[in-house]
Ligand code: NAD
């Protein structure tokens with residue numbers, strides 16, 4: 001078992017990474033918890049519900065279940081309210097602990113519910129997708145979507161612990177593995193050139209879920225994310241680099257309608273566009289942008305952006321939390337491992353968009 005630590009003003013907590021962690025979840029439930037509420041979705045409950053029930057029975061505490069419908073389109077007020085209905089219906093008190101069992105959608109909604117319920121109750125992240133294990137479960141960003149913008153309603157709220165069992169990835173569809181790998185390779189691009197090279201040489205092993213390769217990728221990704229969020233929990237500076245490719249990616253996701261492209265697919269394609277923009281604006285070598293495109297392709301994510309229509313790209317990208325005023329700010333690379341946030345005029349961005357809109 002590996003441990004990585006996150007140290008933020010909002011909380012200090014461990015990330016435990018190890019095969020079989022799902023069966024030892026009781027160890028992470030605080031002794032003074034009055035009850036436990038597992039928030040999950042119908043798919044994950046079907047696959048891992050029995051194991052998690054058995055594991056949590058060892059706490060001797062009452063364990064409640066909240067099952068949400070599966071999908072990004074359900075990351076909404078309605079789902080949040082379903083959680084509150086269940087918690088209030090079961091009269092859960094302030095010493096209850098929530099457990100987010102699922103991918104990034106469940107983790108983000110459950111975390112937000114924990115931040116709001118009775119003005120804040122403790123929660124654990126138990127991520128079951130690769131994307132959630134390497135990114136969304138760490139760092140305390142919680143949110144739901146709004147029809148006008150992704151993750152626009154939320155809070156920074158840190159979990160008590162993150163429990164990662166890489167074995168659960170065995171049931172994840174190949175497309176979801178590729179989407180998660182997009183966030184893995186992102187860390188190499190923004191913060192660790194050696195890790196980027198390692199990803200280039202292990203792309204096929206990662207797609208095939210080679211156990212050692214996946215564990216290394218999860219661990220290194222968590223280390224890099226913990227390093228970033230421990231310095232800048234609330235994204236007043238450094239943390240923005242984690243959004244490399246996301247300005248374009250979020251536009252793809254909301255432009256096509258949530259749920260059509262997976263978040264990681266949109267980010268993968270967005271990183272290709274961000275690398276092209278970096279060649280034009282921040283002096284990134286053309287050869288590095290080509291390697292980024294090749295690696296996004298190698299992990300199985302799309303590299304060709306959809307045509308969202310003239311003007312629409314910019315309308316969508318203007319609804320982004322990184323922006324100040326009406327100027328759109330992009331995370332750009334000057335080299336592998338060197339990222340920064342920069343406002344760029346629309347005219348300089350147009351040539352990298354499909355059809356040069
Ligand atoms: P997801 O939560 O929709 O999960 C993807 C699919 O995999 C779902 O159908 C889910 O039911 C299924 N699934 C989950 N675990 C499984 C398993 N072990 N076996 C089989 N199927 C399984 O998507 P995601 O990619 O995990 O997360 C995307 C979400 O994360 C987006 O909403 C995005 O905005 C958010 N996100 C948040 C942060 C953050 O810092 N909070 C960072 C990145 C992404």
Ligand code: GLY
Pocket residue numbers: 135136138139141239242243
């Ligand atoms: N996934 C971006 C962040 O956590 O800041």
